[in-house]
Amino acid sequence: MKAQVYKIHSDFYYIKPLSKKEDLIECKLREILKKQKIKIKVGDFVEAENGAIYNLLERKNTIERPSVSNLDMVVVVSSLLEPKVDFIQLNRYLTFFKYHKIDVLLCFNKDDLMDKEELKHAEDKIRKIYEPLGYKIVFTSALYNDGLKEFYRLIRNKTIAFSGLSGVGKSSILNAISNSNIKTGNVSLKNKRGCHTTRHCEIIEFEGTKIIDTPGFSRLTFDFLLPKDLGILFDDISIFAKKCKFQDCLHTEADEDCNVIKNLDKIDEKRYESYLNFLEETKEFKQKVTYESQKEETTNKQFKEKTFAKISSKKRSFSRKKLNQTTKNLHLEEIGEDDD
Numbered sequence: 123m124k125a126q127v128y129k130i131h132s133d134f135y136y137i138k139p140l141s142k143k144e145d146l147i148e149c150k151l152r153e154i155l156k157k158q159k160i161k162i163k164v165g166d167f168v169e170a171e172n173g174a175i176y177n178l179l180e181r182k183n184t185i186e187r188p189s190v191s192n193l194d195m196v197v198v199v200s201s202l203l204e205p206k207v208d209f210i211q212l213n214r215y216l217t218f219f220k221y222h223k224i225d226v227l228l229c230f231n232k233d234d235l236m237d238k239e240e241l242k243h244a245e246d247k248i249r250k251i252y253e254p255l256g257y258k259i260v261f262t263s264a265l266y267n268d269g270l271k272e273f274y275r276l277i278r279n280k281t282i283a284f285s286g287l288s289g290v291g292k293s294s295i296l297n298a299i300s301n302s303n304i305k306t307g308n309v310s311l312k313n314k315r316g317c318h319t320t321r322h323c324e325i326i327e328f329e330g331t332k333i334i335d336t337p338g339f340s341r342l343t344f345d346f347l348l349p350k351d352l353g354i355l356f357d358d359i360s361i362f363a364k365k366c367k368f369q370d371c372l373h374t375e376a377d378e379d380c381n382v383i384k385n386l387d388k389i390d391e392k393r394y395e396s397y398l399n400f401l402e403e404t405k406e407f408k409q410k411v412t413y414e415s416q417k418e419e420t421t422n423k424q425f426k427e428k429t430f431a432k433i434s435s436k437k438r439s440f441s442r443k444k445l446n447q448t449t450k451n452l453h454l455e456e457i458g459e460d461d462d
């Protein structure tokens with residue numbers, strides 16, 4: 123039976139068969155998958171029988187944070203206030219999903235917390251940065267149903283996952299558009315942060331749309347990318363980077379004649395700051411990779427030297443033997459010669 127994984131709780135996998143409109147079936151994992159160290163995620167298509175999943179079917183895409191597969195789109199949710207938009211974190215999500223080639227919809231929630239003028243100002247600022255980058259943007263209030271029709275129109279019939287910091291209103295939006303009753307949490311009065319109410323990823327399905335609610339997370343570092351590959355993920359930087367005359371340029375302040383530096387006034391300040399932040403992480407990764415490959419090279423070299431030394435000592439003893447032999451022969455020959 124082919125099925126999709128809807129939620130996972132410790133060792134239990136809740137799957138929905140593709141063929142029938144059944145309720146979720148509780149399953150475990152077959153040993154073979156565990157042995158192969160295959161990690162099954164929410165959104166995965168699998169094969170199962172007798173209450174056990176035994177095969178993972180091909181994925182369209184898969185990500186670790188949140189840990190989900192087969193997405194048509196990710197909705198990156200921020201809240202305009204409480205907590206207010208963290209643009210570097212937002213760029214972090216966008217760069218990450220661009221790397222994974224997954225479409226993104228930007229949702230700015232809690233617009234009810236701003237007065238009209240403030241909201242207009244925030245909207246203009248956000249649209250100016252992100253619309254030229256090709257992102258669709260919605261402004262919503264889960265509390266007052268603002269923008270939710272437009273939001274629903276953009277995600278209809280798709281499999282989408284929410285992504286965003288804790289407390290921005292992901293579960294609240296999902297509740298408002300799907301009439302669900304998922305637990306939502308408070309935002310701390312002191313630091314305006316959420317309190318990690320949603321703990322697991324789970325598919326909520328209605329009218330052919332599948333929404334994966336996810337726990338809010340912020341830890342996401344570019345510790346898998348080389349510095350030279352970061353710029354390509356920033357369209358607003360790569361447009362100038364393409365015309366940069368330096369070949370291995372990373373477009374930092376150090377290179378005065380760099381075409382990106384020359385055009386910094388045309389790049390949003392926070393976007394460039396985000397680039398520099400992530401660049402440091404990619405540099406750390408490069409250092410690690412270089413160190414490890416050097417270590418491996420040294421080990422290989424030592425190994426080779428050892429082998430060589432062994433061979434040469436053998437060779438040496440061999441040649442000594444041969445030399446002895448030859449000398450002996452020579453000696454005999456000499457004797458023989460003498461004999462003659």
Ligand SMILES: Nc1nc2c(ncn2[C@@H]2O[C@H](COP(=O)(O)OP(=O)(O)OP(=O)(O)O)[C@@H](O)[C@H]2O)c(=O)[nH]1
Nearest residue numbers: 263264288289291292293294306307318319320338
């Ligand atoms: N004023 C206002 N408050 C909202 C809105 N949406 C959500 N909230 C409140 O924000 C708080 C956090 O909402 P959640 O939906 O739990 O946030 P979340 O993003 O799911 O958070 P985690 O599950 O922790 O990742 C709750 O107190 C909600 O009532 C909104 O549009 N306006």
Ligand SMILES: [Mg+2]
Nearest residue numbers: 292293319320
């Ligand atoms: Mg939640």
Ligand SMILES: [Zn+2]
Nearest residue numbers: 366371373380
């Ligand atoms: Zn440059």
